[in-house]
Amino acid sequence: MTYVVYTGVMNIIENTSLGEYSTMRLGGAARYLVEIHTRQELKEAYAWATENQLPFIMIGGGSNIIWQDSGFEGLVMVNRIHGYEDYVESPESHFVTVGAGEIWDTVVARSVATGLTGIEALSLIPGTAGATPVQNVGAYGQEIAQTISSIEVFDTQTGQLTNVPTEACGFGYRSSKFQTEYRGRFYITAITLHLTVGNPYPPFYKTVEQYLAENPPGGPVTPRVIRDAVIAIRQSKLPDPAEVANTGSFFANPIINADTLAELRMKYPDAPHWLVDNGGAKIPAAWLIEQAGFKDYHDEETGMGTWPAQPLVLINEHAKSTKDLLAFKAKIVAAVEAKFGITLVQEPELLPKAQ
Ligand SMILES: Cc1cc2nc3c(=O)[nH]c(=O)nc-3n(C[C@H](O)[C@H](O)[C@H](O)COP(=O)(O)OP(=O)(O)OC[C@H]3O[C@@H](n4cnc5c(N)ncnc54)[C@H](O)[C@@H]3O)c2cc1C
Known part of the structure; x- marks a missing residue:
């Protein structure tokens, strides 16, 4: 049975199954869980957890986590902070700021639809935008570290929002400081990507090159062509977590x-x-x-x-x-x-x- 234990600007619920919060659909219960839609809700949830001396954790879509059967004896914060702002610096250069809770693939789709290049090969990676820097997601020759320009975080040491520049993220192959020294200190609320207008440059990732050779696009290789190729390749190889x-x-x-x-x-x-x-x-x-x-x-x-x-x-x-x-x-x-x-x-x- 799930109870609402706190009602402020958000609802904190008690004793809820974590299986719904991992795409592997396994695991015990969260003592408390809250969906965070705004930065203010995050501050409030953090204050509540601290006041009640509870451990807390932030997750996105649960596509890279597996919950223990023992569950989590604290507060799970599910990031649902939305937003997509496109700042046009020059005709070629855009800075796109995205709420951490945005579904990552919708971000890719939107940037590709406006002719921007930089993240098209990261199409169809499940999860949220805010989780992409955590393991420096990558696929088909691109990784998020190549385009991310800054990360807005809630700093639990100061209780304030601040920005972590790319240089301070310690990005490596499927790794960053958000998995190590920043874990538990910074909660990501938004990311800013530096994307450019135009077509991506070859050579492309081998599998993508092969796909394009077998399915010639009949025109220039645009970000959309790469996105469509990556989606087709991924769908032929990987299960959709919504179904499997x-x-x-x-x-x-x-x-x-x-x-x-x-x-x-x-x-x-x-x-x-x-x-x-x-x-x-x-x-x-x-x-x-x-x-x-x-x-x-x-x-x-x-x-x-x-x-x-x-x-x-x-x-x-x-x-x-x-x-x-x-x-x-x-x-x-x-x-x-x-x-x-x-x-x-x-x-x-x-x-x-x-x-
Ligand atoms: C079918 C499938 C294919 C995949 N393909 C790829 C791939 O090609 N490349 C790749 O790199 N990954 C891939 N993944 C892994 C996964 O999609 C990525 O790691 C993704 O970024 C996880 O996002 P999420 O929102 O689901 O994060 P979650 O699984 O919810 O969380 C992952 C980690 O990030 C932390 N976290 C989440 N949000 C925040 C936040 N806002 N602030 C601070 N910490 C946070 C969590 O605490 C946890 O440690 C794949 C997964 C699946 C199921």
Whole structure:
């Protein structure tokens, strides 16, 4: 049973299932939960949590998180702050400021519709705009760090809104300081993107180039052409979280050192890999999972499976709990370890984090 425990400018509700707040649709209950629509509501919710000495966390669309079965003994703030403002600096240069709770793909669609380039390859990534800097989302040759120019945050140390410039975000491959030292201090309320008018420059990401060769656009490669190509590619490979419970790629691509790479290539001369700086290589986790016997796999015991077109995506078919998901994950990790001596690491965050 869900009760409203606080009514100010917003409603805080008690004891609500967190399964609805993760696209994997698993996990326990939140002691308290509130949907935040304005900066003022955020300040008020934060004050309430602090007054009641409760831990708190902010989430967006829940497409990169998995809730523990034990739930969250604090206040979950779901960011629903909207807004889209296009500041035209010059005929070529626009600064687009977007509320953190905007659905990311609608932001991409809108910018593409006005002829702007910079984020079109990030089409159809689930979730909210405010979460994009957290793991520096990226796909098909673009990442958000390339276009983000500043981030408006609520600073819990001062209780004020402030701006974090791009240089201070510590962006790396699928990482930023919002996952580490800024976690729990800054809550993102808006992001500003620097986008330009015109067409994107080739060369494009290999898969996109291939798609365009097979489906010639019949004119210049505009941001819309890239968006349409990326959408078609993604839809052919990935499940729609609205229909199939999943959190996208479940494991990061492991990086192995030069010795392990040499051993791997002795046994598997065709092992796909991308060389990295130190002589080691990044190995596609999807290939390791497939080779370990989990392609299009459906596990009756746990109710979990792998997506037929992409084994890196774990799907919740009829799992009852996060425990089931973690048991399935353990099976895959153990099988890959036994076959290759490589340990896969989970990508979506398990929340709340162990203290
Ligand atoms: C089918 C599928 C495909 C995907 N493809 C890609 C891909 O191609 N590339 C990619 O990079 N990712 C991909 N993802 C992962 C996911 O979509 C992104 O990480 C996305 O940015 C998460 O957004 P969200 O709003 O759902 O964040 P959530 O899952 O709600 O939260 C993620 C993290 O961000 C924090 N957070 C969220 N909002 C805020 C805020 N306003 N302030 C502070 N912290 C916040 C949360 O606390 C949590 O730590 C995919 C996921 C799925 C399900």
